[in-house]
Each structure stands twice: as structure tokens, then as C-alpha cells.
Amino acid sequence: MNHSDIIIYQTEDGKTEINVxxxxxxxxxxxxQIADLFERDKSVISRHINNIxxxxxxxxxxxxxxxxxxxxxxxxxxxxxxxxxxxxxVGYRIKSKRGTQFRIWANQILREYLIKGYSINEKKLTKxxxxxxxxxxxxxxxxxxxxxxxxxxEESKGLLRIITDYAFALDILDQYDYQxxxxxxxxxxxxxxxxxxxxxxxxxxxxxxxxxxNLFGHEKDDSFKSSIATIYQTFEGQDLYxxxxxxxxxxxxxxxxxxxxxxxxxRIAAFIFLYFLEKNRILFAPxxxxRIADNTLVALTLMIAVxxxxxxxxxxxVVVNLINKNNxx
Numbered sequence: 476m477n478h479s480d481i482i483i484y485q486t487e488d489g490k491t492e493i494n495v496x497x498x499x500x501x502x503x504x505x506x507x508q509i510a511d512l513f514e515r516d517k518s519v520i521s522r523h524i525n526n527i528x529x530x531x532x533x534x535x536x537x538x539x540x541x542x543x544x545x546x547x548x549x550x551x552x553x554x555x556x557x558x559x560x561x562x563x564x565v566g567y568r569i570k571s572k573r574g575t576q577f578r579i580w581a582n583q584i585l586r587e588y589l590i591k592g593y594s595i596n597e598k599k600l601t602k603x604x605x606x607x608x609x610x611x612x613x614x615x616x617x618x619x620x621x622x623x624x625x626x627x628x629e630e631s632k633g634l635l636r637i638i639t640d641y642a643f644a645l646d647i648l649d650q651y652d653y654q655x656x657x658x659x660x661x662x663x664x665x666x667x668x669x670x671x672x673x674x675x676x677x678x679x680x681x682x683x684x685x686x687x688x689n690l691f692g693h694e695k696d697d698s699f700k701s702s703i704a705t706i707y708q709t710f711e712g713q714d715l716y717x718x719x720x721x722x723x724x725x726x727x728x729x730x731x732x733x734x735x736x737x738x739x740x741x742r743i744a745a746f747i748f749l750y751f752l753e754k755n756r757i758l759f760a761p762x763x764x765x766r767i768a769d770n771t772l773v774a775l776t777l778m779i780a781v782x783x784x785x786x787x788x789x790x791x792x793v794v795v796n797l798i799n800k801n802n803x804x
Contacts, residue, residue: 482584486512487576495581496542496556501684502581503540503556512562513571523568524561533560559585559684585684661718661799667754668707669726671700674747681746690737699735702726719755723748724794728787731779741776748772752798766798 484495491511496503506524510517528535538561544554559581566574678692706722706729708715716722730744752758752766760766767775775797779790 484577484580486573495584497584498540500585501558501560502562502585503542503558504562505542505544505554505556509557509562509565512577513565513569513573515569519569520565523565524557526568527561527564532564563683582684661720661795662755662757663718664714665719665722665755667751669703669747669751669754671703674699674703674750677747677750678743681743688738691739692743693737694735695737696735698733699730702729702733702735705729718795719752719757720795720798721791723751723755723798724791726751727776727794728779728790731776741780745772745776757798 481494481496484493485491491514493504493508493512495508504512506517506520509524510520513520527533538558540556540558541553542556543551559578562581563574563578566578682692703726706716706725716725727744727748730747731741734740736743749758749772758765775790775794782790
């Protein structure tokens with residue numbers, strides 16, 4: 476929680492004000508703040524939290540974060556902060572009306588931050604696309620220069636840096652332009668197989684934090700079940716989508732296109748896509764970075780949503796090429 480924002484929450488009775496930290500798409504409170512929120516002794520709250528972890532209702536590593544806090548003695552201490560999932564669980568256990576009020580407020584705040592974050596990502600993506608076009612033109616110009624002017628050692632290093640840093644992205648765009656994209660350098664067959672039941676269970680968990688309406692995740696028909704089943708189809712004993720990347724790309728496409736839910740289709744598609752990659756241990760590259768950046772995933776999901784049916788294979792190939800090994804070799 477190095478770059479969290481702080482927003483003040485005031486209870487409906489006006490008796491309590493709490494500085495709530497917002498980071499990593501959720502809200503965070505310390506043990507003392509949760510005790511103030513629910514008007515319970517700190518030891519009572521601590522016992523409930525320990526029971527939540529002991530009963531494995533939530534996994535501690537996923538919902539607890541350390542944050543440097545300056546105490547009244549002027550010293551800085553590392554304090555445990557608990558996210559909205561923990562706060563909601565404590566509220567259920569002590570049957571607190573304040574818990575319900577805080578959950579409604581927190582979801583509204585998170586929704587506003589999500590919209591704000593998407594707007595920022597959209598602007599960044601537009602800027603990146605413009606920069607990439609400029610880069611393409613620059614590389615073409617540099618190639619022309621090579622034909623007419625011998626380069627100094629430093630000039631050669633600079634050119635080599637540009638080409639090596641961006642060669643893969645430029646190659647993808649070039650292949651896309653000339654309809655030569657291929658599926659290669661994938662991770663092979665999956666080790667984890669997603670089931671409809673598990674997917675629905677994960678969506679229900681997401682709804683607690685990110686669902687902004689009762690219709691979020693509400694299935695309109697059986698098309699979501701079909702989306703999952705389709706990626707495991709076979710022909711003469713062979714998988715139609717043999718690699719993890721191909722299954723993931725088709726999963727993102729089918730869920731986005733089928734509009735299976737009354738609300739949250741694109742968010743659910745992106746979440747299940749990331750969940751599938753993570754469970755198959757390829758969400759992160761060897762250097763610890765995600766194989767596909769957040770703003771890229773937003774752009775891809777929107778691109779799929781507005782694409783024509785005849786463009787499906789191209790969409791799939793673009794996704795596979797952006798998450799395959801070659802992109803992080």
C-alpha cells in the first residue's frame with residue numbers, strides 16, 4: 476500500500492469519522508479503525524478476524540497488507556490493514572447495521588474510482604497508440620538513413636536499443652496489417668481445467684467487492700456455461716484449442732461476445748480470463764510482471780466487444796501473441 480488514496484467516511488449518525496485508504500481496487504482499515512466502525516472492543520474484532528482466517532473463509536495473504544503508520548509517539552510502525560472482504564465478514568458476524576452502511580458506501584466509492592481509473596487508462600492507451608505509430612514511422616526513417624549514412628558507434632547503439640525494445644510489438648503490428656499473424660510459442664496443454672461451478676463461485680466473490688448492482692453476474696441464459704464448455708471441445712480426440720493461451724483467448728472472446736449476464740459482462744470476461752491464466756501459472760512472466768498489462772486487457776476486451784464475427788480468428792491470434800512466451804523471452 477505504497478500509493479493509496481485516503482477518503483473520509485462518516486457514519487450515518489455522524490458520531491464517527493474514519494480515514495479510509497483506497498488501494499488495489501478495494502478499501503482498507505486497520506484493526507483500530509474496524510473497532511471504531513463497529514463500536515466494539517478491539518479484542519472482539521481481533522477474535523472475529525482470527526476466526527475468519529482459521530475457518531479459511533478468507534486467505535490472510537490475499538486480504539491483509541502492511542502499511543507504515545506514524546503513532547502518537549512520533550515513531551513509524553508497520554500496521555496490518557484489512558480489505559473490504561474482511562470488513563464485510565466481520566460485519567456479518569457481529570450483525571452490525573453499520574457494516575451494511577459501510578459496504579454500500581465503499582462499493583459506491585470503488586465504483587467511482589473504477590470509472591476514474593478506466594478513464595485514465597483510456598487516455599494512456601490512446602497516448603501509447605499514438606507513440607507506437609510515431610515509433611513505426613521513426614524506425615522506417617531510421618532504416619532509410621542506414622542506406623545513405625554510416626552511423627557512429629553511439630548512433631548504432633541508440634538504433635539497436637529502439638529496435639530491440641520494440642521489435643516484438645512492431646512485428647505483431649506488421650503481421651496484423653498483412654494478415655500473417657500465427658499462433659506459436661505457446662505454453663502447451665493446461666494443468667488446470669476451469670469448471671462452470673468454480674467460475675460462478677469466483678464471480679460471486681467478485682460481486683461482493685465490485686458488483687455495482689443486483690444484476691451483476693446474473694445469468695440470462697446458459698451461454699456462460701457454453702462459453703466454458705466450448706474451450707474444451709475436441710475433434711477426433713484432439714483439443715480444438717490445444718494450448719493454455721488459445722483456451723484463454725477464446726474464453727475472453729466467448730464471454731465478452733455472448734453477453735451472458737444482465738450486468739458486468741466485460742468485467743467478468745476479463746476477470747475469468749486472468750483467473751484462468753493465474754490458475755495455469757502463466758499470468759506472470761519470469762520477471763514478475765503480468766504477461767498482459769491492465770490497460771492492454773481493457774483495450775482488448777473493448778476491441779473484442781465491438782469486433783465483427785468474421786474478425787474472430789484475428790482477435791484470438793492478437794490475444795495469444797500478446798500473452799505467449801515470445802513476448803517475455
